[in-house]
Amino acid sequence: MVNRFILNEVSYFGPGARKELPGVVDRLGFKKALVVTDKGIVACGVAKMVTDVLDEAGIPYELYDEVKPNPTVTNVKNGVKALADAKADFLIAIGGGSSMDTAKGIGIVTNNPDFADVVSLEGCAPTKHKTVPIIALPTTAGTAAETTINYVVIDEKEQRKLVCTDPNDIPAVAIVDAELMYGLPKKLTAATGMDAMTHAIEGLITKAAWELSDMFELKAIEMINKYLPLAVFDPKNEKGRNGMAVAQYVAGMAFSNVGLGVDHGMAHPMSALFDIPHGVACAMLLPTVMRYNAPACLDKYVDIAKVLGVYKEGMTKVEAADAACDQIEWLSKTVGIPQHLSEVGIQEKDIDALADQAIVDACTPGNPRKVTRDDIVALYKQIL
Numbered sequence: 001m002v003n004r005f006i007l008n009e010v011s012y013f014g015p016g017a018r019k020e021l022p023g024v025v026d027r028l029g030f031k032k033a034l035v036v037t038d039k040g041i042v043a044c045g046v047a048k049m050v051t052d053v054l055d056e057a058g059i060p061y062e063l064y065d066e067v068k069p070n071p072t073v074t075n076v077k078n079g080v081k082a083l084a085d086a087k088a089d090f091l092i093a094i095g096g097g098s099s100m101d102t103a104k105g106i107g108i109v110t111n112n113p114d115f116a117d118v119v120s121l122e123g124c125a126p127t128k129h130k131t132v133p134i135i136a137l138p139t140t141a142g143t144a145a146e147t148t149i150n151y152v153v154i155d156e157k158e159q160r161k162l163v164c165t166d167p168n169d170i171p172a173v174a175i176v177d178a179e180l181m182y183g184l185p186k187k188l189t190a191a192t193g194m195d196a197m198t199h200a201i202e203g204l205i206t207k208a209a210w211e212l213s214d215m216f217e218l219k220a221i222e223m224i225n226k227y228l229p230l231a232v233f234d235p236k237n238e239k240g241r242n243g244m245a246v247a248q249y250v251a252g253m254a255f256s257n258v259g260l261g262v263d264h265g266m267a268h269p270m271s272a273l274f275d276i277p278h279g280v281a282c283a284m285l286l287p288t289v290m291r292y293n294a295p296a297c298l299d300k301y302v303d304i305a306k307v308l309g310v311y312k313e314g315m316t317k318v319e320a321a322d323a324a325c326d327q328i329e330w331l332s333k334t335v336g337i338p339q340h341l342s343e344v345g346i347q348e349k350d351i352d353a354l355a356d357q358a359i360v361d362a363c364t365p366g367n368p369r370k371v372t373r374d375d376i377v378a379l380y381k382q383i384l
Contacts, residue, residue: 003210005257006167008147008174013246015238017177018050018137022057024173025090028133033061034088036079036103037095038068046139046180047094054092062086070271070278071098072154073118073162076105083110083132090133093171094180096192097143097278100136101151104169107131112168119155122162123362134171139180141231141244142192142279144199144252146174154272161268163362170256176249178242186232189244190335191279193228196248197328198263198282200224201290201304203255205297206366214303216254222307223247225331232335262371263289265364266379269357276344283337284344287329288382294321296369301325341384351380 012020025033033054041047042065054061064082067075083091083106093103105118111129115121136146145151149170152161184192203209204217224247230240266289267281294301301321305311310323338344346354358364359373 003212005212006149006170007253008170009172011147011174011176011249013176013249015177015179015242017175018053018180020175021050021053021135022059024135025057025059028090028172030090030133031060032086032088033059033090033092034083034086035061035063035092035094036067036106037063037065037093037099039065041065041095041099041139044183046183049180050092050094050137061092062088067095067099067102069098070154070275071102072156074156075102076109076118076153079103079106080109080116090135093134093136094139096138096140097145097152100138100143100145100171101153103134103136104131104151105153105164107134108166108169118153119162121164121166124165127166127168130168135173135175136171137175137177137180138245140184140188140192141181141241141248142195144196144248144256146171146176147249147252148256150256152268159272160357161272163268165362174249176245178238178245181241181245182236184235186235187336189232189235190228190337191277191283193224193231193244193248193335194283194286194332194337195279196244196251197221197224197228197331198286199248199255199260200251201286201328202260202263203251203258204304205293205300205368206255206259206261207368208258208366210258213254213258216250218303218307220247220251220254221304223250225308225327228331228335259366260363261289261293261367262358262364262376265361265367266354266358266376268361268363269354270346272357273350273353274345280337280344283332284339284341284383285379287325287332288379290325290328292375292379293367293369294325339383341380346384348381348384351377351384354380
């Protein structure tokens with residue numbers, strides 16, 4: 001079996017890392033940027049923390065801030081036009097996964113116009129050219145979109161998420177600056193952090209996981225368990241924020257290359273149909289999906305229990321798995337994640353529509369335990 005691992009060409013880490021931006025632009029010979037972000041990031045002043053660096057260095061740019069929290073095909077198409085109108089030769093993505101996913105779509109379509117409808121990019125589209133160069137600066141510690149080969153956009157007509165996987169879309173440079181995350185609200189910190197935990201756990205147990213990916217995911221699980229409560233309850237704490245910034249990136253390095261599972265498969269339609277934030281959807285499902293998957297990967301659950309610090313000498317594998325699941329459930333509750341679908345407006349009558357999308361989602365086949373549509377319905381009902 002041949003395993004593939006794709007990473008950014010260069011990445012920078014640490015509070016204040018955005019100040020590396022002028023040197024990066026100069027080294028790569030770029031002339032003008034289209035800055036891709038959303039109005040919330042602009043309004044709270046976080047985008048300005050980056051554009052101030054551009055202004056001071058005299059780097060020209062134009063702003064595209066129409067990105068939605070769950071980005072759409074229209075967002076991408078409008079961004080392609082904005083890039084062309086700006087006559088920019090590179091993209092700077094500032095934000096969470098939404099901004100970075102939109103930038104990936106813009107860059108891929110621009111250099112691969114055969115896929116201009118965007119919908120045709122779903123799955124593993126056979127694009128021939130790399131994206132317009134992207135420099136990604138995450139403002140949340142969750143999606144790791146700055147280091148993945150994945151992006152997700154909503155097809156408004158079909159009301160479903162398109163999961164796209166393409167080695168050509170990975171940002172050329174990631175700048176992971178925890179200072180851009182200091183003002184992140186408590187709820188968003190919790191949701192994105194638990195999204196990162198879901199990435200790490202699903203990436204560890206997915207069918208394609210192997211030794212290299214396991215190493216990254218286990219470290220990410222350990223770090224997120226340690227740093228997420230600190231980041232949520234002491235948001236200005238540099239150790240907590242930077243710890244989460246690095247941890248989510250570490251998780252992304254691996255899951256980008258090995259895939260995910262049914263948790264993400266079930267979370268995507270929750271966002272597409274009910275506009276539930278992706279991290280919240282993943283986190284709500286995680287303890288229940290973990291318990292479902294445990295029989296298929298008990299050895300990995302022992303490893304999870306150990307890095308979470310809940311393994312005790314003499315435990316059976318089943319006991320260790322239970323302890324790991326209990327700890328993740330405790331962490332989810334502690335940081336304030338809703339525990340029931342009814343809390344976010346989903347009713348029993350909605351489950352069939354969710355299950356129809358989840359069973360055909362691109363992430364579902366990577367699940368370590370075979371899952372049927374009936375299984376998915378039962379899992380949704382467990383947390384109703």
